[in-house]
Amino acid sequence: MKNYSFLPRYGLAYACHHFKKTNPGELTAKDLSEVLNLELSYFRLATNNDPQIESELKFEYKNVAKGNAAKGLYLSSHVLSTDKSSEQTHKSITKIISELKNGSLDQRINLDKSFSVTTSKINNGKRSQTTPTGELEEAALSAIGAITMRKPARYDAVSNNYSSIIPDLELNDLILFIKVFENMQSSGLMDSAKTAKVNEKKRGFKRPQISYGNFPFAPLDSTFAAIGLLAALGQWAKNSETFSEEAIQVCELLGKARIYIVSYSGVHQTQFSHAAVSLSKSGALYNFLQSLYRAGWQGLQNKHENDRKLFFLFTARFLQFFTPHYFKDFLSIRMEYENEITNLFKEYFTMNGIKESHVQSVSTLGRWINRAAYFYALENSDNKQDYDKINTLKAKTLAEIESTVLAAKSATALISQVITRIGRLSYQDAPAEAELFINAVMTGEIPLQNSKELIMAYSRIKNTSKTETEINNNPYPTEGVENEDN
Incomplete structure (x- = not known):
């Protein structure tokens, strides 16, 4: 050959x-x-x-x-x-x-x-x-x-670009990839994939949904093209009655291959980490991607489009490579996350040497901080039904807390300043379950930088979430997709 x-x-x-x-x-x-x-x-x-x-x-x-x-x-x-x-x-x-x-x-x-x-x-x-x-x-x-x-x-309306994903696999492995992908398309795409809803206020032709991802569980933004394919394969493996084992095998193959994102304008090369493949095989990667996509739209809705694009880029890199460098980039954009992200953080921190018991403990501390910021915002809002203002004040409060976290020069300063500040906001002591994490920080068992990242990550998680059923039962999601052709 x-x-x-x-x-x-x-x-x-x-x-x-x-x-x-x-x-x-x-x-x-x-x-x-x-x-x-x-x-x-x-x-x-x-x-x-x-x-x-x-x-x-x-x-x-x-x-x-x-x-x-x-x-x-x-x-x-x-x-x-x-x-x-x-x-x-x-x-x-x-x-x-x-x-x-x-x-x-x-x-x-x-x-x-x-x-x-x-x-x-x-x-x-x-x-x-x-x-x-x-x-x-x-x-x-x-x-x-x-x-x-x-x-x-997929077609990207912003750049007017048509791109495809081609894995660099040996011939027999590539044939298996195509076999699984064809099954995904023929069995998983709903009839609505080749339809478009007309905007009644601005009537005109629009591309059908399949233009923005030609497979089930396709990512909702072109930035997630590669990691979105891996996530979709994992979700398909979870849902498929006939191709589950083959889909898992393809996920494993992609973890060892160069991935080419090809368009008329050029070729971009990327790859997946072992952690990303593992998350995909368990079916969790798709949930995380959907959750973070919604977080980007909701948390940055009043920001410039470039802010959202940057968050999506940092999210995609973090999920693909799962390294401290990309996690730091991911955390650099402040916003709240949905509850589904808890397990993603658990996977990341335990993989990087943090004990699971400490992760569980700091998650309790994070919930306490997030809840305190919410009730403080609610208490200081004139209109208790004006959720936009309440959320704005909550975000400001969380940002101030994070500034305190980042400014701490020692473990003692970190814990004392955060606990004192939240205690004053909530009129409550820190939960007893957080003591294990607090002690690990104070004794130096958890390094200062890791401690800061743990507190920031878990304090951003909201205390409400969509149910897993809502997320998983939509193989061709359309929320947030911009498909106007003008």
Whole structure:
């Protein structure tokens, strides 16, 4: 087997999967032509509904070269191209199909960027750059990789960018990945995935939900693309009746592989930590991601969009790599978290040498601090029903407490100042369960920096939460997704 790079290798794996061939050498020009024709039938998404008179737009896939967003004809998110270049992509692939009918697989052909996004023009000592060439087989496989719907993909409305996730796996492992992903798509996507609700105040065409994640449990923001896929696989393993073991196996494979986020504009490489894979396999990673996504929208709703994007970026990095450096970045943006995040912090701190008993103890201290800040805000609000003002005052109080925590130069100062301040706010002593943590800090068993991070992390956790059932029963969440095309 030829040693192809990740994009044509993905195309090769999909072709083998489609024809159920274990030997890639058995694939013929006719086979590759058939796959390309099939995938072109998913090139665009179109609707016959009129947003001026209807409340819902229903989309279907179409094999159409030229798009028209003004009339609800969109490029599918899994096509590695751009709105401007997609017509050329379709034209180039149609030409490859024609060559497959007339030529041999080893004939030379230009590896044009329109279907082979990882290639670029080269300069062979000449004034003008030239397009690199390769065998027809490589061109066909690259084209399959570029347009197959059987790869994780999404459209980002902010950057107007179409991107896909391709793991750098050996062929047989890649075939397994595609098999599981295809099962996720065919069994897990609801009918609503190819629909869009019309905004009654601003009627016009909108992309369907599948454009913003073409698999169940897809992340709600493009920043979470890679870690969101891992989380979705874990959630699918938890829910699937037939592919649970295979989905777990794929999670393990992704933990050992380079992960490429590919778009027409370039390739970004990332990876997953062992901890992220472990959280995914247990089904917990998806809950954490959803919880932190909601926290970002709720906690930063009055902030600039860049603040939210930064929080999402720090969250994604922390969940992927699970290191002290990225946790520090994550904590740098102040906000409250939902209760589901408790177990994430427990996993992180115990993995970094903090005893579970100390984590349990500080969680009690954190709840006491958070509750005290709330009741202080409530008591000092003129209107007890004005929740925005109450939450604003609570956030200000928590920020002042964190400033006290960060300013502490010693363990003694940390504990005495925090306990004294919260005691004055709540007119209560610290809970007895917090004593174990307090003693560990005072004796130096827990280092000062870790102590500060523990207090800040757990004091940010709200005392209310959505139930796990509410979170888990929605395989295609739409909360907060911005899908206006304007």
